[in-house]
Amino acid sequence: MLISREKLSGVSGSLVLLVALAxxxxxxxxxxxxxxxxxxxxxxxxxxxxxxxxRWDGLITLVYDPDGAPxxxxxxxxVVALLEEAVGEWELVSGIRxxxxxxxxxxxxxxxxxxxxxxxxxxxxxGTAGGAAGRAGPDADFYSQDKGFYPYIDGSVELNQxxxxxxxxxxxxxxLVHELGHLIGLGHSDNPDSAMYANPYNHLNHPxxxxxxxxxxxxxxxxxxLADVTQPVSxxxxxxxxxxxxxxxxxxxxxxxxxxxxxxxSVNSDTPVTNITNAxxxxxxxxxxxxxxxxFSNTQAISIDATVVYVDPMGYRYDQTDxxxxxxxxxxxDGGWVSIxxxxxxxxxxxxxxxxxxxxxxxxxxxxxxxxxxxxTDYNKPPIAEVTVDPVSGTNGLGVKVSLLVTDxxxxxxxxxxxxxxxxxxxxxxxxxxxxxxxSAASGDLVQRNISFLSVDSHTLFVELVDDQARYDGSQSESxxxxxxxQNLIAITVNLPxxxxxxxxxxxxxxEVTTGSNGESPNNxxxxxxxxxxxxxxxxxxxxxxxxxxxxxxxxxxxxxxxGSTTATExxxxxxxxxxxxxxxxxxxxxxxxxxxxxxYTSTSLSYMDVDGNYRQWGGSLKTIQPALERTSLGSQExxxxxxxxxxxxxxxxxxxxxxxxxxxxxxxxxAFRINVN
Numbered sequence: 001m002l003i004s005r006e007k008l009s010g011v012s013g014s015l016v017l018l019v020a021l022a023x024x025x026x027x028x029x030x031x032x033x034x035x036x037x038x039x040x041x042x043x044x045x046x047x048x049x050x051x052x053x054x055r056w057d058g059l060i061t062l063v064y065d066p067d068g069a070p071x072x073x074x075x076x077x078x079v080v081a082l083l084e085e086a087v088g089e090w091e092l093v094s095g096i097r098x099x100x101x102x103x104x105x106x107x108x109x110x111x112x113x114x115x116x117x118x119x120x121x122x123x124x125x126x127g128t129a130g131g132a133a134g135r136a137g138p139d140a141d142f143y144s145q146d147k148g149f150y151p152y153i154d155g156s157v158e159l160n161q162x163x164x165x166x167x168x169x170x171x172x173x174x175x176l177v178h179e180l181g182h183l184i185g186l187g188h189s190d191n192p193d194s195a196m197y198a199n200p201y202n203h204l205n206h207p208x209x210x211x212x213x214x215x216x217x218x219x220x221x222x223x224x225x226l227a228d229v230t231q232p233v234s235x236x237x238x239x240x241x242x243x244x245x246x247x248x249x250x251x252x253x254x255x256x257x258x259x260x261x262x263x264x265x266s267v268n269s270d271t272p273v274t275n276i277t278n279a280x281x282x283x284x285x286x287x288x289x290x291x292x293x294x295x296f297s298n299t300q301a302i303s304i305d306a307t308v309v310y311v312d313p314m315g316y317r318y319d320q321t322d323x324x325x326x327x328x329x330x331x332x333x334d335g336g337w338v339s340i341x342x343x344x345x346x347x348x349x350x351x352x353x354x355x356x357x358x359x360x361x362x363x364x365x366x367x368x369x370x371x372x373x374x375x376x377t378d379y380n381k382p383p384i385a386e387v388t389v390d391p392v393s394g395t396n397g398l399g400v401k402v403s404l405l406v407t408d409x410x411x412x413x414x415x416x417x418x419x420x421x422x423x424x425x426x427x428x429x430x431x432x433x434x435x436x437x438x439x440s441a442a443s444g445d446l447v448q449r450n451i452s453f454l455s456v457d458s459h460t461l462f463v464e465l466v467d468d469q470a471r472y473d474g475s476q477s478e479s480x481x482x483x484x485x486x487q488n489l490i491a492i493t494v495n496l497p498x499x500x501x502x503x504x505x506x507x508x509x510x511x512e513v514t515t516g517s518n519g520e521s522p523n524n525x526x527x528x529x530x531x532x533x534x535x536x537x538x539x540x541x542x543x544x545x546x547x548x549x550x551x552x553x554x555x556x557x558x559x560x561x562x563x564g565s566t567t568a569t570e571x572x573x574x575x576x577x578x579x580x581x582x583x584x585x586x587x588x589x590x591x592x593x594x595x596x597x598x599x600x601y602t603s604t605s606l607s608y609m610d611v612d613g614n615y616r617q618w619g620g621s622l623k624t625i626q627p628a629l630e631r632t633s634l635g636s637q638e639x640x641x642x643x644x645x646x647x648x649x650x651x652x653x654x655x656x657x658x659x660x661x662x663x664x665x666x667x668x669x670x671x672a673f674r675i676n677v678n
Contacts, residue, residue: 054150086176095220136179174205192348244364256292258332290335294327313351374587397497554584595627
């Protein structure tokens, strides 16, 4: 049985607790492998996958038990509607499917029951939730050799009945999205830009790219075909109310005889800030300060019930607060302040934010106040892999050879955990039947396994990549909260027998993968991981902006003649080399639309790369240069293949740059990356 529970100490951290018990299957002579000495991994799963890997195989049926609901949720129909909204978000971005069966105050509490005694109804109910807003997790059936995992067949979602935790009904949707993520198999993410992040709790109310990729690896695509999961989902984007007439805001949000400032943002003080950086204190709260309300010239009293809405860089509603804007006639008042969120949490969500003040009575918008978070976050990145799948001869079409070129961005060692189908026996000799096979690898190693399936059909093989580093620290001294190592889950679906590449589909929860089959290997020189590896070989210097302003952008570059295994700057004529570059935009530019430029300068020509990857002669004017890449949302680091071909003798000089589509200077390396070919 697999039980996942979340515990929060205040709002500063949480603990996913997976307790994996060994079951005795009457059809075999020994129990399947328990957590055993690997207790830490069972206690702190990464990506929600514990020592015994599982997933749901079909429809998840939820039943709502209203007993003990706080007054704000006394109407059960309201809760069911909010529950439908939350499950709809996961269905939108993944292949998971839910059914909310209705309301039943007599719903059975079968949590912790034997698998044979589970009724298959996930009970959503009110309790203490261990002090958290909610906690949830699945219950598993016996291990299935045919599937290679423990099928989830039941579970529970517990919500906190403490009235003081809930200010708005809509808050329940964000809590349910997070808790349903646990129910379907996701743990806490290391990536702060994730609805499954929990330390510090960040109030993200919709699945982000990190969450979407993870759930797709488990359950496939959703009803909404998102070509780019980093882009906002339009139906989740906050739509501002119509602007209030000027007469309504004449005496609002301005300096007056009492307050020396209009509306502003501050952090744990009354000092206005427009940009929250790494140097900004992480203690206390980010505040919205309305500034002055009223004026000695105002002949009418001001009393406006307002809602202050905070919109995050994705354009989603982050949170909201009730506020009364009030001041007597011919008076000047200070509007006070309200909290947007903890400084520590908001510093993990960089980008352009917006504060809106809504007039509750008139349904209009009184104020738009922008501010920027340019603090950067550093977290343990997941290992990734290039995947090749080939048929194995002499297996009647049932065998495939899976090759993984595994790398970790920080160079950490990696555990490759395979979940093949069939009877694995007791390979480690501990007296239990195995449910997984492990390989240990260093970053850059090639790991291979021959996998045999049980029938000529379509099958999915799940493989976990786990680095050996601790996850982020949490509130529990005995726990790293989010898990021992950050996981990348790879789902490899094969249609047997393998004939061509179309018979292999690979989905990874992090990073891109390349596929090959029928003896065809991927072109390592052009794979995203190899390009990233080459591009990180050297950090370029003398970074500047075309208008002479200061810039914090960064650039990297490298060249390799052996697919990224080694890099160099000296080569021989006739060698086939790959040159790659990286662009690290300024923190405030991340998430904005931008253009990336590549310039190649040789002894005979000056040229730029166009969007088709071709080099075109260039006269050197910034007015005529064209971008090599156009991004609707700049990532924290962009990589690009600059060149991959046979080289002739000469000196190759590379310049990289970027600028925002909305305008502004080009940020670039004034000192070229140089490659000499003898």
